[in-house]
Amino acid sequence: MSPKRQGYLYVLITMCIWGGFTLTARLSANWGISAWDLTALRFVLAFIILMPILIYKKDTAFLCKKEPFILAMLGGVIYCLTAYSAFHYAPAAHAAIFLNGCIPLCTAVAAYVLFQQSFDRHTWISLAIMVISLGAMSFLMYLQTGQAFGLGDLLFFLSAIWWGIFTVLLRQWKLSAWHAMAGVAVWSAIIYVPIYLLFLPKHLTEPDPVHLISQVLFHGIFVVIIATLTYVEAIKRLGAFKTGSIVTLAPFIAAIIAVPLLNEPLNIAIVCGLAGMGIGALQPWRWLVHQDPLQQQLNEQKKQPD
Incomplete structure (x- = not known):
């Protein structure tokens, strides 16, 4: 199989998992699985799988650095708690709009605030499209229900902020996919699980055991471990822009499913939000660029003298 075909295979796997995250997280809310429980069990399972591997490979020194800890708190504990909680208050379509749709925007804003990386022309166009679509959606929702936004929408947007900061820090610190994934899983379990056991409410006996086990297996193995690795491998073969654009479609497809x-x-307000945020996140006009922007940047760096 050629590297390009391998890249599309990795993209397909990542899309299935990311789309499944939206559907299963909403199902977990319908099944009465609390965000406290799912977050704890997700990281416990990942910890049980990854920690022995790290010890066997004698690859635990990186855990003592501050970077994996900070990434775990942002992209692990806080992100999971707000995202999973949001599904108890809002449908899957709202997750596609206020979480996945806003992640590119929040990432760009975080890069500007933290490292003074200015917006390019494409980001400004995306910002305009997103603001217009959110404004139209909120107006239509207000006409239909008397309320423009809900608590779930706010939690989804907060989740997008955490993930945007997480992404920018990950790029800046240049951790490998393996260290980033393992560090988030291990530190999240070390910090959050004791707090959960001592202080937070538990409802493990209320959901059906089959529902609970299936959720933990999917989120602990597929979302935490497999999706992270396949996403990075796809970027290596297809480039950052093409991979990100294709994978971002998954939550929007899941919202329709x-x-x-x-x-x-599904009403006109949600359709308006899905369409606008999808276009703003995907930036389809950039598909006219013949070369991946990341590859262009790498080529320019190669031309510069050492």
Whole structure:
């Protein structure tokens, strides 16, 4: 199999998992699985799998640095708690709009605030499209329900902020995919699980055991471990822009699937939000560029003298 075909295979795997995250997280809320429980069990399972591997490989020194700890708190504990909690208050379509749709924007803002990386022309266009679509969606929702946004929407947007900061710090610190993934899983378990056991409410006996086990297996193995590794491998073969653009489609497709599968509402306001945020996040006009922007940057660096 050629590297390009391998890249598309990795993209397909990542899309299935990311789309499944949206659907299963919403299902977990419907099944009565709390965000406290799912977050704890997700990282416990990942810890049990990854820590022996790190010890066997004698690859634990990186855990003593501050970078994996900070990434775990942002992209692990805080992100999971706000994202999983949001699904208890808002449908899957709202996750695609306020979480996945806002992640590119929040990442760009975080890069500007933390490291003074200015917006390029494409980011400004995306910002305009997103603001217009969110404004139109909120106006239509207000006409229909008397309320423009809800608590779930706010939690999704906060999750996008955490993930945006996480992404910028990950790029800046240049951790490998393996160290980033393992560090987030291990430190999240070390910090969050004791707090969960001592202080937070537990509802492990209320959901059906089959539902609980299936959620933990999917989020602890597929989301935490497999999706991270396949996403990075896809970037190596297809480039950052093409990979990110294709994978970002997954939550929007999942939102459409959730309408018949989970009997969730779909009205003109949600369609407006999905369309606008999808276009703003994907930036389809950049597909006209013949070369991946990341590859262009690497080529320019190669031309510069040492």
